[in-house]
Amino acid sequence: MRxxxxxxxxxxxxxxxxxxxxxxxxxxxxxxxxxxxxxxVGPNGSGKTTLLRAAMGLLPLTSGRISWxxxxxxxxxxxxxxxxxxxxxxxxxxxxxxYALAAxxxxxxxxxxxxxxxxGLAGMGNRPARRLSGGEQQRLALARALARDPAILxxxxxxxxxxxxxxxxxxxxxxxxxxxxxxxxMSTHDLGQARRLGGDVALLHRGRLIEHAPAEEFFAQPRxxxxxxxxxxxxxx
Amino acid sequence: MTGEMSALQLVLTGxxxxxxVVRLSLLVSLSAVLCAALIGIPLGALLALTRFPGREGVxxxxxxxxxxxxVVAGLAIYLLLSRSGPLGTLGLLFTPGAMVIAQTLLVTPxxxxxTRQTVEDLWLEYRDELAALGVGPLGRVATLVWxxxxxxxxxxxxxxxxxxxxxxxxxxxxxxxxxxxxxMTTAIALETSKxxxxxxxxxxxVLIAIVVVINALAWGARRAGERxxx
Amino acid sequence: MFNRRTLIAxxxxxxxxxxxxxxxxxxxxxxxxxxxxxxxLFGHILPLFKAKTGIEVKVISQGTxxxxxxxxxxxxxxxxxxxxxxxxxxxxxxxxxxxxPVMYNDFVLIGPKSDPAGxxxxxxxxxxLTTIKNKKAAFISRxxxxxxxxxxxxxxxxxxxxxxxxxxxxxxxxxxxxxAALNTAxxxxxxxxxxxATWISFKNKSNLAIVVEGDKRLFNQYGVILVNxxxxxxxxxxLGQQFIDWLISPEGQKAIASYKINGEQLFxxxxxxxxx
Numbered sequence: 001m002r003x004x005x006x007x008x009x010x011x012x013x014x015x016x017x018x019x020x021x022x023x024x025x026x027x028x029x030x031x032x033x034x035x036x037x038x039x040x041v042g043p044n045g046s047g048k049t050t051l052l053r054a055a056m057g058l059l060p061l062t063s064g065r066i067s068w069x070x071x072x073x074x075x076x077x078x079x080x081x082x083x084x085x086x087x088x089x090x091x092x093x094x095x096x097x098x099y100a101l102a103a104x105x106x107x108x109x110x111x112x113x114x115x116x117x118x119x120g121l122a123g124m125g126n127r128p129a130r131r132l133s134g135g136e137q138q139r140l141a142l143a144r145a146l147a148r149d150p151a152i153l154x155x156x157x158x159x160x161x162x163x164x165x166x167x168x169x170x171x172x173x174x175x176x177x178x179x180x181x182x183x184x185x186m187s188t189h190d191l192g193q194a195r196r197l198g199g200d201v202a203l204l205h206r207g208r209l210i211e212h213a214p215a216e217e218f219f220a221q222p223r224x225x226x227x228x229x230x231x232x233x234x235x236x237x
Numbered sequence: 238m239t240g241e242m243s244a245l246q247l248v249l250t251g252x253x254x255x256x257x258v259v260r261l262s263l264l265v266s267l268s269a270v271l272c273a274a275l276i277g278i279p280l281g282a283l284l285a286l287t288r289f290p291g292r293e294g295v296x297x298x299x300x301x302x303x304x305x306x307x308v309v310a311g312l313a314i315y316l317l318l319s320r321s322g323p324l325g326t327l328g329l330l331f332t333p334g335a336m337v338i339a340q341t342l343l344v345t346p347x348x349x350x351x352t353r354q355t356v357e358d359l360w361l362e363y364r365d366e367l368a369a370l371g372v373g374p375l376g377r378v379a380t381l382v383w384x385x386x387x388x389x390x391x392x393x394x395x396x397x398x399x400x401x402x403x404x405x406x407x408x409x410x411x412x413x414x415x416x417x418x419x420x421m422t423t424a425i426a427l428e429t430s431k432x433x434x435x436x437x438x439x440x441x442x443v444l445i446a447i448v449v450v451i452n453a454l455a456w457g458a459r460r461a462g463e464r465x466x467x
Numbered sequence: 468m469f470n471r472r473t474l475i476a477x478x479x480x481x482x483x484x485x486x487x488x489x490x491x492x493x494x495x496x497x498x499x500x501x502x503x504x505x506x507x508l509f510g511h512i513l514p515l516f517k518a519k520t521g522i523e524v525k526v527i528s529q530g531t532x533x534x535x536x537x538x539x540x541x542x543x544x545x546x547x548x549x550x551x552x553x554x555x556x557x558x559x560x561x562x563x564x565x566x567x568p569v570m571y572n573d574f575v576l577i578g579p580k581s582d583p584a585g586x587x588x589x590x591x592x593x594x595x596l597t598t599i600k601n602k603k604a605a606f607i608s609r610x611x612x613x614x615x616x617x618x619x620x621x622x623x624x625x626x627x628x629x630x631x632x633x634x635x636x637x638x639x640x641x642x643x644x645x646x647a648a649l650n651t652a653x654x655x656x657x658x659x660x661x662x663x664a665t666w667i668s669f670k671n672k673s674n675l676a677i678v679v680e681g682d683k684r685l686f687n688q689y690g691v692i693l694v695n696x697x698x699x700x701x702x703x704x705x706l707g708q709q710f711i712d713w714l715i716s717p718e719g720q721k722a723i724a725s726y727k728i729n730g731e732q733l734f735x736x737x738x739x740x741x742x743x
Contacts, residue, residue: 058368077371087366090384090466099380103370128466148370320541320701328701330542331496331527412496412527415510430646431505432671
């Protein structure tokens with residue numbers, strides 16, 4: 001692999017992010033290490049997106065600490081993120097991947113084709129990225145993130161606005177990527193998805209980490225009232 | 238161009254003097270737009286992406302300079318290039334080169350100010366994505382300028398419109414020398430002063446037609462590009 | 468739209484616009500008046516000069532005052548203007564080498580055919596101007612330090628009118644060239660002083676006509692001066708002197724005399740009249 005070090009484990013210690021009087025992330029302590037995907041769940045506004053951005057290194061903490069592979073200020077070269085609404089560059093699908101490759105490595109036609117195939121966009125490299133459907137754009141964004149050869153990949157509600165077929169396509173890719181040894185940290189509001197994909201599940205509520213457990217345990221024996229309410233569909237805010 | 242002929246006759250008969258004037262007009266204005274683009278686009282993009290004390294002031298001044306009176310720009314360049322001025326030894330006064338310089342001065346603020354606005358809007362959209370891709374400052378400028386390229390065509394057209402239409406700057410630094418620094422606009426000014434209003438109006442219509450054609454070409458290129466790239 | 472090749476091509480194009488300008492050597496710049504340019508005189512005589520010498524004369528047409536300023540700054544090689552007093556000062560101040568009389572024509576007082584001041588047909592310019600002032604008839608002044616403007620000021624003086632004090636709403640100084648002054652007079656029913664050459668060649672006469680002509684005080688002398696190379700090393704003194712020598716030579720004088728519009732001669736050569 002390219003980079004001589006890994007970003008794992010990623011450790012958050014009492015990570016807090018406040019915007020003025022509002023605390024968005026409240027003393028969250030959490031560790032992401034190699035293994036099956038971690039699913040972040042919680043109602044809207046619970047802090048999932050903020051947690052992902054902070055873990056990516058895009059948002060500075062107000063207090064607390066975050067470290068990647070034991071370093072506080074690791075270069076983000078081995079991390080990648082797909083935003084909930086990824087922005088496609090105004091170029092072809094292939095050029096979008098080539099752009100991400102250029103930021104790390106030499107762009108390579110063969111690598112571009114591999115990545116397109118990986119996300120099921122083989123043969124669509126010449127299509128303008130902005131003319132792709134929502135699901136295709138989401139997959140292209142995944143390919144672009146994977147071009148960075150990440151040790152850890154953050155996905156922010158990647159299927160939020162997709163139809164069932166596109167959702168399944170994304171889930172298949174996520175499984176495939178995880179099987180290749182990439183740590184996936186993904187937020188979702190879809191409990192079924194969390195069940196299907198989750199190695200472990202972390203429930204956030206009002207910026208705090210309520211519960212973090214292996215997926216089976218989380219759904220079978222939730223320990224907190226919030227988790228029970230959430231699974232029952234009654235934890236709304 | 239003799240005053241005995243109408244502008245239409247000049248066009249139809251392919252009057253060489255008329256074509257020389259049209260050619261020089263296009264050469265001067267397009268060169269000025271090119272020079273202004275080479276300065277103004279990077280300048281505008283940098284201004285869009287950087288934050289420093291006094292930035293707001295710079296933006297206000299730049300926006301205000303979009304309205305710089307041509308004759309003032311012309312006079313400034315005149316004093317600079319005059320034999321008695323600091324750059325007099327270049328011998329550029331009363332040449333097409335001086336006209337290009339003066340129009341560059343006029344067009345650069347337009348291109349820089351509009352580029353800043355365009356790139357800043359795009360930057361809001363791209364900021365997170367580029368940060369996540371670990372793109373450095375220069376890479377950001379390049380990416381944003383490239384991805385804004387179709388909007389920037391319109392910016393360049395605004396600059397070209399200004400250059401092609403103005404007479405105040407080029408008549409001062411070019412001298413309206415027949416066959417050498419006479420352009421469409423200075424020829425129109427001259428015919429007006431000779432009282433040949435029909436010829437002046439005719440030349441004006443020719444100028445408008447040329448500007449319309451150039452805008453149509455650029456617009457077509459923009460639409461074709463957008464259709465292809467999305 | 469923006470690929471590198473078109474960029475380089477466009478750059479080269481831009482440079483091409485600049486370079487030949489500096490490489491062009493056998494040419495001189497003459498700053499002259501709007502009357503010589505707008506009347507078409509240069510269009511008639513310069514091709515003859517170029518055919519003989521190969522020298523290209525680039526003419527900047529300005530008002531006399533501005534044309535002399537251009538020479539003063541060293542931005543022209545010769546000045547060809549019509550205001551004797553200003554020309555003599557230019558030489559006396561060391562900016563010009565020598566003033567050479569070249570040709571003359573005359574000024575004419577132009578006015579609306581309806582002649583609101585009732586001065587048409589007279590020969591006495593001083594009396595005509597006094598009448599205009601007394602009747603507050605509209606009058607357009609160049610107001611641009613040109614030769615025609617200084618001639619107009621001299622004529623007011625000759626009429627005993629202190630125009631700075633006496634001028635009112637009826638007197639409008641427009642600060643523009645002869646053509647613009649005639650256009651303005653035509654559209655506002657006003658009187659205006661013009662050189663005859665510009666008037667004859669002017670195309671937008673509308674309701675205007677000559678109202679006063681033939682007064683000897685309306686005489687209009689043109690002179691040419693080489694800009695002093697001692698002041699400005701950039702002056703092309705040999706080529707400039709060649710132009711001047713040709714203008715005052717029998718051949719140049721004949722060329723000037725032969726310029727006619729509708730059979731009417733516009734300028735009368737008088738280089739041999741050393742007092743002119």
